[in-house]
Amino acid sequence: MLQVTPAAIDRPASATKPPLLEVDKVTLRYKTPNLLVTATESVSFSVNESDRFVLLGPSGCGKSTLLKAIGGYMTPSAGTIHINGRQVKRPGPDRMMVFQEFDQLMPWKTVLENVMFPLTVARKLPKHEAETIAREYIDKVKLTRAVDSYPHTLSGGMKQRVAIARGMAMQPDILLMDEPFAALDALTRRQMQDELLQLWEDTKFTVIFVTHSIAEAIKISNRILLLSPHPGRVKAEVVHVDEARQDDGSAAALERDIHNLLFASEPGHKE
Numbered sequence: 001m002l003q004v005t006p007a008a009i010d011r012p013a014s015a016t017k018p019p020l021l022e023v024d025k026v027t028l029r030y031k032t033p034n035l036l037v038t039a040t041e042s043v044s045f046s047v048n049e050s051d052r053f054v055l056l057g058p059s060g061c062g063k064s065t066l067l068k069a070i071g072g073y074m075t076p077s078a079g080t081i082h083i084n085g086r087q088v089k090r091p092g093p094d095r096m097m098v099f100q101e102f103d104q105l106m107p108w109k110t111v112l113e114n115v116m117f118p119l120t121v122a123r124k125l126p127k128h129e130a131e132t133i134a135r136e137y138i139d140k141v142k143l144t145r146a147v148d149s150y151p152h153t154l155s156g157g158m159k160q161r162v163a164i165a166r167g168m169a170m171q172p173d174i175l176l177m178d179e180p181f182a183a184l185d186a187l188t189r190r191q192m193q194d195e196l197l198q199l200w201e202d203t204k205f206t207v208i209f210v211t212h213s214i215a216e217a218i219k220i221s222n223r224i225l226l227l228s229p230h231p232g233r234v235k236a237e238v239v240h241v242d243e244a245r246q247d248d249g250s251a252a253a254l255e256r257d258i259h260n261l262l263f264a265s266e267p268g269h270k271e
């Protein structure tokens with residue numbers, strides 16, 4: 001069963017509320033002294049509340065750049081980004097990022113202090129309130145026993161759990177995750193995907209997740225945006241991923257369809 005819809009008719013019928021995030025014809029460019037690099041060209045999509053929305057595409061298609069622009073760290077050369085009807089112009093606590101790198105934590109702070117930090121600095125909560133919230137999210141990511149540990153004593157997976165707890169504790173409108181599990185070994189990666197889904201079952205947060213793994217996209221998302229190779233343009237959107245995941249046959253067929261769509265014109269490609 002082919003579940004891929006052309007980009008032009010990508011709005012799922014179930015979307016009754018206005019979208020939480022609207023990305024409208026966004027072109028993103030990097031200017032270097034000698035070059036003008038177009039990372040994405042006229043990319044449009046929308047994300048609804050509680051979506052697990054995946055940006056999927058080959059290396060260099062502009063996934064991370066798009067995430068940076070949604071985060072407010074980069075201004076589009078053309079097009080607009082709106083969250084809750086407000087145009088994104090700068091970073092804000094309504095959008096928290098989780099990166100791939102293990103060094104995104106402050107090494108001189110404990111797990112608890114790392115998770116508390118944005119709550120006290122960006123949300124300006126009193127210490128005791130920030131600590132209560134931080135402990136709640138540290139429990140959710142199963143790090144209760146490591147609450148007073150320093151990052152250098154934690155495994156890669158544990159560090160990513162801290163980064164996820166820190167992002168989620170802020171209760172942002174959208175959690176932005178840039179290949180958060182890409183540097184983990186295969187077993188830990190699968191475990192973290194399961195845990196992320198479990199967290200989502202508990203809190204139904206909205207997440208945009210960047211990956212170049214088709215299998216990971218199918219496992220964790222309910223919607224997938226497929227981007228073409230550099231510069232990234234929308235190729236298609238996959239809706240109803242949840243249904244496809246119900247049985248192995250449909251999931252495998254979907255994986256094949258996505259692979260063909262993404263890489264049909266690139267015979268030498270290996271994922």
Ligand SMILES: Nc1ncnc2c1ncn2[C@@H]1O[C@H](COP(=O)(O)OP(=O)(O)OP(=O)(O)O)[C@@H](O)[C@H]1O
Binds near residue numbers: 031037058059064065
């Ligand atoms: N700081 C920068 N200055 C100039 N060009 C950049 C910069 N960052 C990214 N680019 C270019 O923009 C394009 C998109 O990069 P981006 O990192 O967003 O792609 P990606 O899809 O996330 O790739 P990957 O999966 O490898 O992380 C690439 O051609 C890249 O070389």
